[in-house]
Amino acid sequence: MEKPRAEWGSDVVVDLLKAFEIEYVALNPGATFRGLHDSLVNYGGNHAPEIVLCAHEEIAVGLAHGYARVKGRPMAAAVHNVVGLQHASMAIYNAWADRLPVIVMGGTGPMDTANRRPWIDWVHTALVQGNLVRDFVKWDDQPASVEAIPDSFVRAYRLATTDPMGPVYICYDGDVQEKRLDKEVAFPPLDRYPAPLPLQAPEEGFEKTLRWLLEAKRPVILADWVGRREAGFRALIELAELLAVPVLDQFGRLNFPVQNPLNLTGQQDKVIPQADLILALDVPDFEGAVTKRAQEKGNRRAVPLLSSGAKIINVSLDDLLVRAWATDFNKLREADLMIMADTSVFLPELVRRLKAEKSGLDKLRGEIDRRRGEWNDIYEEKKAALERETKTKWDEKPVSMTRLYAEIIEAVKGENWVLTNGSSQGKENLYMPASEFNQILGKYKGGGLGYGLPASLGAALAHKGSGKLCVDLQPDGDLLFTVSALWTAVHHKIPLLIVVCSNRSYFNDEEHQERIAIVRNRPIENKTIGIRIEDPEVDFGAMARTYGCWGAGPITEPKDLTKTLREAVKVVKEGKPALVDVVCQMR
Ligand SMILES: Cc1ncc(C[n+]2csc(CCOP(=O)(O)OP(=O)(O)O)c2C)c(N)n1
Ligand SMILES: [Mg+2]
Numbered sequence: 001m002e003k004p005r006a007e008w009g010s011d012v013v014v015d016l017l018k019a020f021e022i023e024y025v026a027l028n029p030g031a032t033f034r035g036l037h038d039s040l041v042n043y044g045g046n047h048a049p050e051i052v053l054c055a056h057e058e059i060a061v062g063l064a065h066g067y068a069r070v071k072g073r074p075m076a077a078a079v080h081n082v083v084g085l086q087h088a089s090m091a092i093y094n095a096w097a098d099r100l101p102v103i104v105m106g107g108t109g110p111m112d113t114a115n116r117r118p119w120i121d122w123v124h125t126a127l128v129q130g131n132l133v134r135d136f137v138k139w140d141d142q143p144a145s146v147e148a149i150p151d152s153f154v155r156a157y158r159l160a161t162t163d164p165m166g167p168v169y170i171c172y173d174g175d176v177q178e179k180r181l182d183k184e185v186a187f188p189p190l191d192r193y194p195a196p197l198p199l200q201a202p203e204e205g206f207e208k209t210l211r212w213l214l215e216a217k218r219p220v221i222l223a224d225w226v227g228r229r230e231a232g233f234r235a236l237i238e239l240a241e242l243l244a245v246p247v248l249d250q251f252g253r254l255n256f257p258v259q260n261p262l263n264l265t266g267q268q269d270k271v272i273p274q275a276d277l278i279l280a281l282d283v284p285d286f287e288g289a290v291t292k293r294a295q296e297k298g299n300r301r302a303v304p305l306l307s308s309g310a311k312i313i314n315v316s317l318d319d320l321l322v323r324a325w326a327t328d329f330n331k332l333r334e335a336d337l338m339i340m341a342d343t344s345v346f347l348p349e350l351v352r353r354l355k356a357e358k359s360g361l362d363k364l365r366g367e368i369d370r371r372r373g374e375w376n377d378i379y380e381e382k383k384a385a386l387e388r389e390t391k392t393k394w395d396e397k398p399v400s401m402t403r404l405y406a407e408i409i410e411a412v413k414g415e416n417w418v419l420t421n422g423s424s425q426g427k428e429n430l431y432m433p434a435s436e437f438n439q440i441l442g443k444y445k446g447g448g449l450g451y452g453l454p455a456s457l458g459a460a461l462a463h464k465g466s467g468k469l470c471v472d473l474q475p476d477g478d479l480l481f482t483v484s485a486l487w488t489a490v491h492h493k494i495p496l497l498i499v500v501c502s503n504r505s506y507f508n509d510e511e512h513q514e515r516i517a518i519v520r521n522r523p524i525e526n527k528t529i530g531i532r533i534e535d536p537e538v539d540f541g542a543m544a545r546t547y548g549c550w551g552a553g554p555i556t557e558p559k560d561l562t563k564t565l566r567e568a569v570k571v572v573k574e575g576k577p578a579l580v581d582v583v584c585q586m587r
Helices: 009-021 031-043 055-069 081-097 149-161 203-215 228-244 268-274 343-356 358-392 401-411 452-463 476-481 487-490 507-520 524-527 541-546 557-571
Strands: 023-027 051-052 076-079 105-107 139-141 168-173 219-223 247-249 277-281 291-293 302-304 312-315 337-340 416-421 468-475 495-504 550-555 578-584
Touching: 009 031, 009 149, 009 168, 023 031, 023 055, 031 076, 031 105, 031 168, 051 487, 055 076, 055 081, 055 105, 055 452, 076 081, 081 105, 139 149, 139 401, 149 168, 203 277, 203 312, 203 337, 203 343, 203 358, 219 228, 219 268, 228 343, 228 358, 247 268, 268 358, 312 343, 312 550, 343 358, 358 401, 401 495, 401 524, 401 557, 416 452, 452 468, 452 476, 452 487, 468 476, 468 557, 476 495, 495 541, 495 550, 495 557, 507 524, 541 550, 541 578, 550 557, 557 578
Parallel strands: 023 051, 023 076, 076 105, 105 168, 139 168, 219 247, 219 277, 277 312, 312 337, 416 468, 468 495, 495 578, 550 578
Antiparallel strands: 291 302
């Protein structure tokens, strides 16, 4: 079929969305982008991209965030002028902190005050709207004519998808969107604007890293964002295994198979003090990775675990995306060698060079095997401790988190499952036996609640039709921010298993109030005031059903889990969302 010719300004935006293979535009409607909305439906045929209707802009952007985690490329969200953008801002910040691309589009104006309606066009127009989010997007723009739209979009897309990636915001003036075109708008040849090739380390970086790795007695790897690309994920496994180097996963993504005996995540107290070389791969928060939290007494400072004699190699792209507003760049990192490189090309090349060092490796064989055994002992201890915890708490009421993990594992056995979100403490990262690239998508990096369900829906949307079974391990407090995303899940038939961890509390803060009470010698029992989600308790199963979603629970009896989860999985496999509300322990 011949492509219809753009007749209106916003038709050109749709041409670009199609050219860049944007599959979905998540939105809550608004008159400032009524031109774009019409173009999506009537010019684009509401297909590729298709509109995903959301009840809140935070949901729209959160959904696009989750989609990008799976695909590594963006979908779009459209948000209504200053009001939609303000609602969207938390989710934009989460995507920013997570270094993931979202094309956020907005409408405004008209900027020409002579064309404005009284009141509403004035209170909904800013100079300029992008200001609101400029500190946490990679770029923002407001093309002043239809002719300026293509270049603006191409630049936005390329910046958003170049590592370190991030959200971008493009604002379309109502007058520009609604301009009738009297001639064809010239389109740049899109293949003339390729994404840059990934950044590779210089020779010195490889030479030193290789030499230091071979000289070290106890090298240790920290990894946070390596797992964002499959090539990096695979090469890291090879590297760790070749040299018997333990990996401490920081869980920005799944960086290393959970059940690999070299996965000593959670054992930093035992591992870090032994290290004479740390290879930090895409670790923005180095401090957090090599220290122990000692929050019990209300302390903020962390206790160092790393010996001062240990060498540090840092490989990352972090310094390429630093802004002065939020300090999401974390504490200043020390290192003996700083390499600015993309781990998805650095690690495969490092492994290739390492394998070529045959004689060097052969000489070290005995030593490598010895330390492999010693690290393996720690792994076995860790495994036994996890199993012990599961067993001890098996019949406890409310349901223990470890029992819940075990039941979920059983319910999805044999399925190609993906964990799209996690609990506040993230212990599922130790229990869920993920081994595949992107099998655990991780939690928010921005720490803004309201993330779990929207991002999980985005992930499930990205996986739709792929045979993957997506599971959202969903804390209750986080869910309450964006629970109306259930409507979107049902309406758009997004298959997702939502397991609500109902501890009926914003428990993370209960812990903080307890610490403060201890320090101030005040009544600890008051820690639940202003924090517990009780009186009334929320019935998430019933809530799901009001949105037309399959919902079960609240489950209070551990023995009821198996059957209910099995039924829920069946619903999800039929292509629909299902929610199981589980009353569970605080931690
Ligand atoms: C937007 C936002 N508001 C408040 C907080 C502070 N906060 C951090 S964790 C937390 C409690 C989360 O409760 P829930 O999601 O139920 O997880 P739980 O700690 O109970 O496991 C709160 C309120 C936040 N991080 N983000
Ligand atoms: Mg909670």
